[in-house]
Amino acid sequence: MTDQGATAEQADAVRLSDPVPDDVILRERADKGDPLLSVKGLEKHFPIVKGLLRRQVGAVRAVDGVTFDVYRGETLGLVGESGCGKTTTGRLLTRLVEPTGGSIDFDGRDIAHLRQGKLRPLRRDMQMIFQDPFSSLNPRHTVGTIVGAPFRIQNVKTEHGIKRAVQDLLKLVGLSPEHYNRYPHEFSGGQRQRIGIARTLALRPKLIVADEPVSALDVSIQAQVVNLLDDIQREFDLTYVFIAHDLSVVRHISDRVAVMYLGKVVEIADRDDLYTRPRHPYTVALMSAVPVPDPARRDRAQRERVLLTGDVPSPINPPSGCRFRTRCWKAQEICATEEPPLLPRLGDAASHQTACHFPIDDAEEVAGRSSRATA
Template structure:
């Protein structure tokens, strides 16, 4: 899978970098209300001013700890959640504040794969009804009818056309996720937001679904935003990776650069937790593991300045007073962006790991 994806990535990098999706200063604050009068006393700053681009034909991986705002970001991109502020430019049009009537035709071009294949399918409906629903809702006319179109979609995702009249409970978790993917592809979208699409599946099934998504991308010229917490999965499928922490994007780089040379201390800690399959390297990796101190701060009252400073071994006074901007590290605005006053270099990465271990006693 690496060799196949590597050649595809090289081909992608030679094409003009045209953004299908551009996000600028996107925010989502969930209000906290109390009392009989339901007065707002605060807000959960789930997504708090993020900006990134997704280019046509690429996969942008979005990673981070639970509660960092990944899923909320995915739902904002597809307008399943209303943004508090910022812009979402999809295919040249700002859709951040479009009314549902004007947004509905655009939903043909953007779809979502949900995390749980068990709850995302209506148990009362047959596979044919579930997969054909987008065609009926959007009133799409097919050459040979909806049934034939659904059966073709089932074959496309590795299922049998004979499954048309079966119900979700008759399938395994991996098969249910394939049904969900078939439903997502029904309208031939340009952009697919995949929210933890393999986290609920067994490891062997995860590989099959990831390979399927990779094959579909090249066959149908799809663009993905792939949300996950498993960095090993993200490494296989992504062209570029964005790292989130407490509602902010702290680092963005192409896949190979991020995994070989992480710059943000939080990214270094995440990378150190990735399992190493090679026994010869495993002992060394375990010795260099970064164990972060403290808990993740509350998104209701995040730290001032850099939000990671309360757990960072490189934090200094400026980190508490000034929020670091997400800026390029090597002069190329499209290559490696890091939001850190003191980004980690190759020389001091090991020092930082040892320092983190000492702080833990």
């Protein structure tokens, strides 16, 4: 590229990195109403200890300053490669893991540091679907005991008894009421995940965090479970945080998508906006890895594949400034010295936020050029 071309590209990047005016952001937020869940500066650092005295010598920064909102009735997809902090974030939201710092505002109340006694009544309003349907169900308990546990733990009375309520839940998720006395080992993976979903729905929660709920299932069963989640969301007006690494599944079920890299959210936007106009270089690389089922488009997609160089840095000692800069083809000196804030950029909707000093203007053109440069 000539010096003149490089200068023009840098000028375009600087213009694109300008923030959206505050009045536009406030107007868009007012249209959506108050969020059900608002996370600000959320952190989880796992200590590294050494020696007989168990002295802390460092920390794994699994989640390091995550901020986002989840609005009532919507599905927020949370994506990123393995080890980026997706699952830890989900467990922090439900307080299955204690946060190191930050706030978790759930339905108008900060629950980040509530004691278990005060948190327990709130647990009926936020539940979790776990990734592995084989290990998330107690093999010693019957289906009736597993699905009925939330009623007993929260001391919730039902009109026709717990057994009837459990059987109604089994029918709701596509199982038979006759399965009440069976054990988990008698079911397939898809059926076990339906049992887990029935348990999650028992107390009619407001928020469900689904931690890769279909990743351990066959493709045909994945579609059934995703459609089931869609149906019950409409029926009960549920709010989802859907964690996954399969971008095709996320696109199908999500209203908005947040992309995580090394413990931070690097981009968040409405689903269609993110998939058609990704701004962060890491998002572009992820999108280029999605399989293309159309043979007519497959060869072109392979030519445009972004092949990132280098390994993912360690969360024990992440890079200074932008954490993606060590693998980014657009990185410049400022990327090493200043961490880019997560902000909406000029030309994007206020809901499209990017943490990048040089957001991508034409993702398709850059993807093709990067693929040729790194292949």
